[in-house]
Amino acid sequence: MRKKIVAGNWKMNMNLQEGIDLAKELQEMLTAEKPNxxxxxxxxxxxxxxxxxxxxxxxxGLGAENCADKDKGAYTGEVSAExxxxxxAKYVIIGHxxxxxxxxxxxxxxxxxxxxxxxxxLKVIFCIGESLAEREAGKQNEVVKAELEGSVFNLxxxxxxxxxxxxxxxxxxxxxxxxxxxxxxxxxxxxxxTVAERYGxxxxxxxxILYGGSCKASNAPELFAKPxxxxxxxxxxxxxxxxxxxxIDAWK
Ligand code: PEP
Numbered sequence: 001m002r003k004k005i006v007a008g009n010w011k012m013n014m015n016l017q018e019g020i021d022l023a024k025e026l027q028e029m030l031t032a033e034k035p036n037x038x039x040x041x042x043x044x045x046x047x048x049x050x051x052x053x054x055x056x057x058x059x060x061g062l063g064a065e066n067c068a069d070k071d072k073g074a075y076t077g078e079v080s081a082e083x084x085x086x087x088x089a090k091y092v093i094i095g096h097x098x099x100x101x102x103x104x105x106x107x108x109x110x111x112x113x114x115x116x117x118x119x120x121x122l123k124v125i126f127c128i129g130e131s132l133a134e135r136e137a138g139k140q141n142e143v144v145k146a147e148l149e150g151s152v153f154n155l156x157x158x159x160x161x162x163x164x165x166x167x168x169x170x171x172x173x174x175x176x177x178x179x180x181x182x183x184x185x186x187x188x189x190x191x192x193x194t195v196a197e198r199y200g201x202x203x204x205x206x207x208x209i210l211y212g213g214s215c216k217a218s219n220a221p222e223l224f225a226k227p228x229x230x231x232x233x234x235x236x237x238x239x240x241x242x243x244x245x246x247x248i249d250a251w252k
Pocket of ligand 1: 009168172173174175212213214215233234235236237
Protein backbone atom coordinates (compact mmCIF):
# COMPACT_ATOMS: atom_id res chain seq x y z
CA MET A 1 0.00 0.00 0.00
CA ARG A 2 1.38 3.40 -0.89
CA LYS A 3 1.64 6.12 1.71
CA LYS A 4 -1.22 8.50 2.39
CA ILE A 5 0.22 11.94 3.13
CA VAL A 6 -1.10 15.32 4.18
CA ALA A 7 1.64 17.94 3.84
CA GLY A 8 1.47 21.62 4.75
CA ASN A 9 3.23 24.33 2.79
CA TRP A 10 3.48 27.38 5.02
CA LYS A 11 4.98 29.55 2.26
CA MET A 12 6.31 32.95 3.46
CA ASN A 13 4.02 33.16 6.47
CA MET A 14 4.59 33.45 10.19
CA ASN A 15 7.59 34.70 12.12
CA LEU A 16 9.74 32.25 14.06
CA GLN A 17 7.72 32.36 17.28
CA GLU A 18 4.40 32.00 15.45
CA GLY A 19 5.75 29.04 13.52
CA ILE A 20 7.01 27.34 16.67
CA ASP A 21 3.63 27.88 18.32
CA LEU A 22 1.77 26.39 15.35
CA ALA A 23 4.02 23.32 15.18
CA LYS A 24 3.60 22.76 18.93
CA GLU A 25 -0.16 23.11 18.74
CA LEU A 26 -0.37 20.65 15.86
CA GLN A 27 1.90 18.20 17.63
CA GLU A 28 -0.29 18.32 20.75
CA MET A 29 -3.41 17.67 18.69
CA LEU A 30 -1.92 14.76 16.80
CA THR A 31 -0.37 13.24 19.92
CA ALA A 32 -3.83 13.23 21.51
CA GLU A 33 -5.45 11.78 18.40
CA LYS A 34 -3.11 9.84 16.13
CA PRO A 35 -3.49 10.52 12.40
CA ASN A 36 -4.31 7.79 9.88
CA UNK A 37 -1.81 9.17 7.40
CA UNK A 38 1.70 10.58 7.27
CA UNK A 39 1.74 14.26 8.17
CA UNK A 40 4.44 16.69 7.01
CA UNK A 41 4.93 20.41 7.59
CA UNK A 42 7.12 22.35 5.16
CA UNK A 43 8.25 25.61 6.70
CA UNK A 44 10.44 28.59 5.84
CA UNK A 45 14.17 27.80 6.24
CA UNK A 46 14.53 29.87 9.37
CA UNK A 47 11.97 27.77 11.26
CA UNK A 48 13.51 24.40 10.54
CA UNK A 49 16.25 24.08 13.16
CA UNK A 50 14.06 25.38 15.99
CA UNK A 51 11.08 23.19 15.13
CA UNK A 52 13.29 20.12 14.62
CA UNK A 53 14.36 20.45 18.28
CA UNK A 54 10.96 19.46 19.62
CA UNK A 55 9.08 17.87 16.73
CA UNK A 56 8.40 14.15 17.02
CA UNK A 57 9.12 13.25 13.43
CA UNK A 58 7.52 9.83 13.80
CA UNK A 59 4.33 11.85 14.09
CA UNK A 60 5.02 14.90 11.90
CA GLY A 61 7.78 15.00 9.29
CA LEU A 62 9.57 18.29 8.77
CA GLY A 63 10.44 19.75 5.39
CA ALA A 64 11.72 22.86 3.61
CA GLU A 65 9.91 24.68 0.83
CA ASN A 66 12.91 24.96 -1.46
CA CYS A 67 16.65 24.38 -1.66
CA ALA A 68 19.49 25.63 -3.84
CA ASP A 69 20.45 24.20 -7.21
CA LYS A 70 24.12 24.35 -6.20
CA ASP A 71 25.96 22.15 -3.75
CA LYS A 72 27.87 24.86 -1.82
CA GLY A 73 30.01 27.96 -2.23
CA ALA A 74 29.68 31.57 -3.25
CA TYR A 75 25.90 31.77 -3.78
CA THR A 76 24.89 34.58 -1.44
CA GLY A 77 21.52 34.09 0.17
CA GLU A 78 21.01 30.50 -0.95
CA VAL A 79 20.34 27.51 1.31
CA SER A 80 21.68 24.14 0.21
CA ALA A 81 20.04 20.74 0.44
CA GLU A 82 22.78 19.70 2.84
CA UNK A 83 21.99 22.65 5.12
CA UNK A 84 18.31 21.70 5.07
CA UNK A 85 19.19 18.12 5.93
CA UNK A 86 21.50 19.22 8.75
CA UNK A 87 18.59 20.91 10.56
CA UNK A 88 16.91 17.53 10.93
CA ALA A 89 14.41 18.09 8.12
CA LYS A 90 13.51 15.08 6.00
CA TYR A 91 11.59 16.58 3.07
CA VAL A 92 11.84 19.42 0.60
CA ILE A 93 9.26 20.83 -1.79
CA ILE A 94 10.74 21.40 -5.26
CA GLY A 95 9.06 22.84 -8.34
CA HIS A 96 6.22 24.72 -6.69
CA UNK A 97 4.46 26.85 -9.32
CA UNK A 98 5.21 30.01 -7.32
CA UNK A 99 8.93 29.29 -7.62
CA UNK A 100 8.62 28.40 -11.28
CA UNK A 101 6.73 31.62 -11.98
CA UNK A 102 8.18 34.26 -9.65
CA UNK A 103 11.77 32.99 -9.45
CA UNK A 104 12.00 31.66 -12.99
CA UNK A 105 12.98 28.15 -11.97
CA UNK A 106 13.35 26.17 -15.17
CA UNK A 107 13.08 22.38 -15.58
CA UNK A 108 16.90 22.21 -15.70
CA UNK A 109 17.28 24.13 -12.44
CA UNK A 110 14.66 21.92 -10.79
CA UNK A 111 16.44 18.82 -12.05
CA UNK A 112 19.62 19.96 -10.27
CA UNK A 113 17.71 20.72 -7.08
CA UNK A 114 16.08 17.29 -7.10
CA UNK A 115 19.40 15.52 -7.64
CA UNK A 116 21.09 17.43 -4.82
CA UNK A 117 18.18 16.91 -2.43
CA UNK A 118 18.16 13.16 -3.07
CA UNK A 119 21.95 12.96 -2.77
CA UNK A 120 21.71 14.54 0.68
CA UNK A 121 19.04 12.09 1.76
CA LEU A 122 15.93 14.28 1.58
CA LYS A 123 12.59 13.12 0.22
CA VAL A 124 11.29 15.41 -2.50
CA ILE A 125 7.73 16.64 -2.88
CA PHE A 126 7.83 17.52 -6.56
CA CYS A 127 5.07 19.85 -7.77
CA ILE A 128 3.52 19.84 -11.22
CA GLY A 129 0.37 21.39 -12.64
CA GLU A 130 -1.07 23.38 -15.50
CA SER A 131 -2.21 27.01 -15.77
CA LEU A 132 -5.80 27.99 -16.48
CA ALA A 133 -4.98 28.74 -20.13
CA GLU A 134 -3.38 25.31 -20.51
CA ARG A 135 -6.39 23.59 -18.93
CA GLU A 136 -8.78 25.53 -21.18
CA ALA A 137 -6.74 24.44 -24.19
CA GLY A 138 -6.98 20.82 -22.99
CA LYS A 139 -3.21 20.64 -22.55
CA GLN A 140 -3.05 19.55 -18.89
CA ASN A 141 -1.79 16.02 -19.57
CA GLU A 142 0.90 17.25 -21.93
CA VAL A 143 2.03 19.86 -19.38
CA VAL A 144 2.35 17.53 -16.39
CA LYS A 145 4.11 14.88 -18.45
CA ALA A 146 6.64 17.44 -19.73
CA GLU A 147 7.25 18.64 -16.16
CA LEU A 148 8.00 15.11 -15.01
CA GLU A 149 10.19 14.42 -18.04
CA GLY A 150 12.02 17.71 -17.61
CA SER A 151 13.08 17.28 -13.99
CA VAL A 152 12.55 13.81 -12.49
CA PHE A 153 12.30 11.09 -15.15
CA ASN A 154 16.09 11.18 -15.45
CA LEU A 155 16.24 9.49 -12.01
CA UNK A 156 16.80 5.80 -11.55
CA UNK A 157 13.84 3.77 -10.25
CA UNK A 158 15.64 3.49 -6.91
CA UNK A 159 15.99 7.28 -6.68
CA UNK A 160 12.44 7.85 -7.86
CA UNK A 161 11.10 5.97 -4.82
CA UNK A 162 12.01 9.08 -2.79
CA UNK A 163 9.77 11.31 -4.87
CA UNK A 164 6.27 12.28 -3.83
CA UNK A 165 4.37 13.98 -6.64
CA UNK A 166 2.05 16.89 -5.88
CA UNK A 167 -0.40 17.73 -8.65
CA UNK A 168 -1.37 21.37 -8.16
CA UNK A 169 -3.38 23.04 -10.91
CA UNK A 170 -2.13 26.63 -10.82
CA UNK A 171 -5.67 27.96 -11.27
CA UNK A 172 -6.68 26.30 -7.99
CA UNK A 173 -3.81 27.50 -5.79
CA UNK A 174 -4.91 30.09 -3.27
CA UNK A 175 -7.93 30.99 -5.42
CA UNK A 176 -10.65 29.14 -3.55
CA UNK A 177 -11.32 27.21 -6.80
CA UNK A 178 -10.75 23.51 -6.31
CA UNK A 179 -10.54 20.97 -9.09
CA UNK A 180 -13.53 18.66 -8.80
CA UNK A 181 -12.70 15.26 -7.39
CA UNK A 182 -13.39 13.82 -10.86
CA UNK A 183 -11.06 16.29 -12.60
CA UNK A 184 -8.35 15.59 -10.05
CA UNK A 185 -8.77 11.80 -10.23
CA UNK A 186 -8.60 11.85 -14.01
CA UNK A 187 -5.26 13.60 -14.10
CA UNK A 188 -3.85 11.71 -11.09
CA UNK A 189 -4.60 8.45 -12.91
CA UNK A 190 -2.89 9.85 -15.99
CA UNK A 191 0.16 10.89 -13.93
CA UNK A 192 0.34 7.39 -12.44
CA UNK A 193 0.14 5.84 -15.91
CA THR A 194 3.00 8.11 -17.02
CA VAL A 195 5.10 6.97 -14.06
CA ALA A 196 4.22 3.37 -14.96
CA GLU A 197 5.38 3.89 -18.56
CA ARG A 198 8.72 5.16 -17.31
CA TYR A 199 9.36 2.99 -14.22
CA GLY A 200 6.88 0.14 -14.45
CA UNK A 201 3.70 -0.68 -12.55
CA UNK A 202 5.27 -1.58 -9.25
CA UNK A 203 6.97 1.81 -8.83
CA UNK A 204 3.84 3.61 -10.08
CA UNK A 205 1.67 1.80 -7.56
CA UNK A 206 4.04 2.83 -4.76
CA UNK A 207 4.22 6.50 -5.76
CA UNK A 208 2.16 8.85 -3.62
CA ILE A 209 0.43 11.53 -5.70
CA LEU A 210 -0.98 14.42 -3.66
CA TYR A 211 -3.57 16.95 -4.76
CA GLY A 212 -3.00 20.63 -4.00
CA GLY A 213 -5.11 23.69 -4.68
CA SER A 214 -7.63 25.18 -2.24
CA CYS A 215 -7.96 21.86 -0.44
CA LYS A 216 -9.79 22.21 2.88
CA ALA A 217 -11.60 20.10 5.44
CA SER A 218 -14.87 20.39 3.51
CA ASN A 219 -13.58 19.06 0.19
CA ALA A 220 -10.75 16.76 1.33
CA PRO A 221 -12.93 13.69 2.03
CA GLU A 222 -14.30 13.64 -1.53
CA LEU A 223 -10.87 14.19 -3.07
CA PHE A 224 -9.10 11.61 -0.88
CA ALA A 225 -11.79 9.01 -1.59
CA LYS A 226 -10.54 8.77 -5.18
CA PRO A 227 -8.28 5.81 -5.87
CA UNK A 228 -5.34 7.77 -7.31
CA UNK A 229 -5.38 10.66 -4.84
CA UNK A 230 -3.07 9.81 -1.96
CA UNK A 231 -3.47 12.96 0.09
CA UNK A 232 -2.89 16.68 -0.20
CA UNK A 233 -0.35 19.47 -0.30
CA UNK A 234 -2.02 22.23 1.64
CA UNK A 235 -1.21 25.94 1.56
CA UNK A 236 -3.65 28.33 3.25
CA UNK A 237 -5.41 25.69 5.33
CA UNK A 238 -2.12 24.51 6.87
CA UNK A 239 -1.67 27.81 8.72
CA UNK A 240 -4.16 27.02 11.47
CA UNK A 241 -3.78 23.79 13.40
CA UNK A 242 -7.53 23.11 13.53
CA UNK A 243 -7.97 23.63 9.77
CA UNK A 244 -5.02 21.39 8.96
CA UNK A 245 -6.21 18.74 11.40
CA UNK A 246 -9.62 18.87 9.70
CA UNK A 247 -7.94 17.80 6.44
CA ILE A 248 -5.83 15.12 8.15
CA ASP A 249 -9.09 13.75 9.60
CA ALA A 250 -10.38 13.16 6.08
CA TRP A 251 -8.38 9.91 6.25
CA LYS A 252 -10.38 8.69 9.26
C1 PEP B 1 0.05 25.29 -2.39
O1 PEP B 1 0.49 26.38 -2.68
O2 PEP B 1 0.81 24.30 -2.31
C2 PEP B 1 -1.38 25.19 -2.16
C3 PEP B 1 -1.97 24.06 -2.40
O3 PEP B 1 -2.01 26.33 -1.70
P1 PEP B 1 -3.55 26.50 -1.27
O4 PEP B 1 -3.91 25.27 -0.47
O5 PEP B 1 -3.58 27.75 -0.45
O6 PEP B 1 -4.34 26.59 -2.53
